[in-house]
Amino acid sequence: xxxxxxxxxxxADPFRSGFVxxxxxxxxGKSTLLNRLVGxxxxxxxxxxxxxxxxxxxxxxxxxxxxxFVDTPGIHAARDTLNQRMVNYALGALADADVVLMLVExxxxxxxxxxxxxxxxxxxxxxVKTPCLLAVNKIDAASEAEVLQSLATYGAVGRxxxxxxxxAQTGRxxxxxxxxxxxxxQEGPPYxxxxxxTDQSEPVFMAELIRQELFRxxxxxxxxxxxxxxxxxxxxxxxxxVYARIYVERDTQKGxxxxxxxxxxxxxxxxxxxxMERLLGVKVFLDLQxxxxxxxxxxxxxxxxxxxxxx
Numbered sequence: 529x530x531x532x533x534x535x536x537x538x539x540a541d542p543f544r545s546g547f548v549x550x551x552x553x554x555x556x557g558k559s560t561l562l563n564r565l566v567g568x569x570x571x572x573x574x575x576x577x578x579x580x581x582x583x584x585x586x587x588x589x590x591x592x593x594x595x596x597f598v599d600t601p602g603i604h605a606a607r608d609t610l611n612q613r614m615v616n617y618a619l620g621a622l623a624d625a626d627v628v629l630m631l632v633e634x635x636x637x638x639x640x641x642x643x644x645x646x647x648x649x650x651x652x653x654x655x656v657k658t659p660c661l662l663a664v665n666k667i668d669a670a671s672e673a674e675v676l677q678s679l680a681t682y683g684a685v686g687r688x689x690x691x692x693x694x695x696a697q698t699g700r701x702x703x704x705x706x707x708x709x710x711x712x713x714q715e716g717p718p719y720x721x722x723x724x725x726t727d728q729s730e731p732v733f734m735a736e737l738i739r740q741e742l743f744r745x746x747x748x749x750x751x752x753x754x755x756x757x758x759x760x761x762x763x764x765x766x767x768x769x770v771y772a773r774i775y776v777e778r779d780t781q782k783g784x785x786x787x788x789x790x791x792x793x794x795x796x797x798x799x800x801x802x803x804m805e806r807l808l809g810v811k812v813f814l815d816l817q818x819x820x821x822x823x824x825x826x827x828x829x830x831x832x833x834x835x836x837x838x839x
Contacts, residue, residue: 543716547719551652601618630653662692750776
């Protein structure tokens with residue numbers, strides 16, 4: 529997906545570029561940080577773990593460098609085929625990265641040990657030889673003492689080239705991270721033209737915007753049992769018509785997604801449509817349907833059809 533033109537480097541120093549892989553446990557703020565680093569939404573966010581299901585590229589064009597950030601699903605104990613593939617996407621991106629950016633949260637309440645979920649991620653990070661930066665996220669919700677203790681605890685691991693306290697939500701501390709990243713990129717040409725901000729196609733991004741609203745508005749297991757596919761686009765007289773389908777695994781879930789009198793589906797569709805209009809700059813009509821595809825998250829064929837192939 530492209531956007532308005534941005535500048536490439538103008539300095540006399542060699543141009544630098546590379547892939548920066550964002551890794552961490554679920555719901556640690558990777559997608560929020562990616563969007564802030566790129567300067568616009570390219571990855572969906574929701575206050576639930578495991579929102580990101582695939583690898584998402586966000587491209588930052590800086591003065592003398594291009595950083596291709598790779599947002600990945602949270603590394604976790606996978607219990608079904610979909611989640612196994614999500615973790616494989618993250619580990620594959622980690623192995624291919626030029627720079628690793630691991631995210632953790634501030635340790636709260638006087639804690640001085642690394643949580644088990646972060647230790648699991650660290651085990652994978654230790655296996656790569658590329659530079660590794662650590663972002664200690666959510667400092668806006670912590671005391672100075674908690675931030676300092678977190679830096680000391682993770683710093684003792686000895687794996688990280690830089691430790692940066694920040695808040696992906698407010699932007700505090702992100703500027704320092706932005707200044708550090710180019711130092712760890714390799715000399716080389718840009719991978720993408722300067723008007724690209726992500727490699728996602730418009731249909732895929734639109735499907736993600738719909739799925740974002742599903743995660744924000746439905747509860748329990750429902751959002752994790754849904755997938756979205758944009759089936760067709762029509763553009764005419766300055767209006768874009770989007771035909772999309774939400775897939776669920778059971779009839780009861782279909783009823784929840786539709787809601788009484790269609791209220792939930794209307795709410796999801798309206799919010800997703802407004803996001804599309806805001807990001808694409810065109811008038812959008814969204815035709816949104818719901819279908820049952822039994823146990824799609826366990827079926828390799830259905831997973832591939834819905835955009836989750838084997839890595």
